[in-house]
Amino acid sequence: MPKETMTPRERWLAVLTRHRPDRAPMDYWTTNEAQAKLMAYLGVDDTRELLQRLHIDRPITVGPHYVGPPVPHDMDVFGCRYQDVDYGTGVYRECIHNPLAAYESVAEIEASYTWPSPDWYDYSVIPDQLKGWEEYPIRGGGSEPFLTYKNLRGQQQAFMDLILNPEIAHYCLDKLFALAYENTRRIYETIPGRVMITYVAEDMGGQEGLMFSPAQIREFLIPRMKRVIDLAHEAGAFVFHHNDGACRDIIPDMIAAGIDVLNPVQWRCKGMEREGLKRDFGDKLVFHAGVDNQYTLPFGTVDEVRQEVIDNLRILGAGGGYILGPCHNIQAISPPENIVAMYKTGYEYGWHSY
Secondary structure: OOOOOOOHHHHHHHHHOOOOOOOOOEOOOEOHHHHHHHHHHHOOOOHHHHHHHOOOOOOEEEOOEEOOOOOOOOEOOOOOEEEEEEOOOOEEEEEEEOOOOOOOOHHHHHHHOOOOOHHHEEHHHHHHHOOOOOOOOEEEEEEOHHHHHHHHHOHHHHHHHHHHOHHHHHHHHHHHHHHHHHHHHHHHHHOOOOOOEEEEOOOOEOOOOEOOOHHHHHHHHHHHHHHHHHHHHHOOOEEEEEOOOOOHHHHHHHHHHOOOEEEOOOOOOOOOOHHHHHHHHOOOOEEEEEEOOOOHHHHOOHHHHHHHHHHHHHHOOOOOOEEEEEOOOEOOOOOHHHHHHHHHHHHHHHHHOO
């Protein structure tokens, strides 16, 4: 096996700047339950040992500490209440109370609702979060406000608002994006020049196509996302765009807005075939993830996992521009053998994919 000549940070930066890394970088997204099973399988005691054992280059995420008004344990700063829902092999925290669901006008919201303030956060803790992780990429700041908006209004109402109550949607999204923008700006200010990756996300795709019309995305989301994208680029950070599902139809718009990385490349979804994405967008985007989390990792064989990793490196990694990882969080149903096979194969074949 060749000898590594780069740190994880250097490896990511090489790919992001279209230079040749020593090998393909590998990222790691997982649920707590899946990680616990994987650590037991490997006999490791902490996350750093796990990352080193599997040659994973996962970024370290930084952020401020909340110091604002007390928040109940089952609630977030927006007033959304949550409940742990057991799905058999693990637990997800699901929103069960939407604090803005009953409002019918902007005036009602303004009169009765208090928006969180960036002053409720202490950014001075961020430098300490980097200690011991200097060789890894740093991820900080960004936005995903429509996800919060759905929790504030309720899933169904949030989508209906785009047609029936556009003034409420615009008002709330302005507030949410403003908070995200200022949070991101303060992170950059606290550790100038250190953030490599900023996460600018919105889930726009379902299994067969977009969940919004392109016109709605262009009206409600992209102009606001572009402010955060521009801020990131001004700070020297690369924009990591998470967009689940069949989102191909809006990718040209996101490229025009300035994204640098596309995640998670769910290639089993309609229109997301890897060959077409690489052909049409490979000179403009770095692709991130791509190892299927709907069938291959949870239900496939070790040989199927190995072949998919090899295919991803061959297709998405042709000529560079690919960071290997799972399509979203690895679930506890995924056998540890499959997870290990993903990273062992990525490490074995990643030297030759550039």
